[in-house]
Amino acid sequence: MGLVGQLLGHERAGIGLFVDGPNVFRSEFDVDLDDLRSIATEYGNVRTARLYLDEHATPGLIQAGEAHGFEVVTTSGDVDVKLAVDATRAVNESHIETVVIASRDIDFKPVLEAAAEAGCQTVAVAPGEYGRSDALVATAHESHTLGD
Secondary structure, three states: OOOOHHHOOOOOOOEEEEEHHHHHHHOOOOHHHHHHHHHHHEEEEEEEEEEEOOOOOOOHHHHHHOOOOOEEEOOOOOOOHHHHHHHHHHHOOOOEEEEEEEOHHHHHHHHHHHHHHHEEEEEEEEEOOOOOOHHHHHHHHHHEEOOO
16 A cells, blocks of 8 residues: 555555557567566556557557556557647546556656645656666655566
8 A cells, every 4th residue: 555545544546557558669678568567556546547559559558458458549649749748637636545657757756846835756667777767766755676
C-alpha cells in the first residue's frame, strides 16, 4: 500500500499509471506491459492505466496495450505534453493518490513535483538502466528500473 494511502487510512490507494510509449517501447528495452501494471499494483488499486503512443505506433502495439487493460491514447502531437497534462489533471480531479510514470524522459519531472505538492506519492519507472533519467529517480518518492 502506498504511503499516502496508509496515512489516510485507506485500504488500497488509487493509482494512476501513465506510460510514455515511444520512450519505453524501444528496441533496446524488453518491456512487458504486465510488468508495468504489476509495479503499479504494489501501491494499490490501479484506477487509471494509460499507454500513450504517437501516430507511428504499430497496430500490434495498440492491440497489446488494449489486451493488457490499458486505455491507449494516440496523438499526432507531442506524446509528452498529452501525458503530462492528463497525469496532472488526474491528480487534481480524481481520487488518484499515487502517480506512476513509466519513462526515461526528464520532461516528466514537473509532473512528479506537482503530484507530490498535491499530496500524492510518486513513482518513476525506467525501462532499463540505459538512458534512465536520474532526475526522475531523484524527484520521485520511489523508483523502479525494469530488468533489475
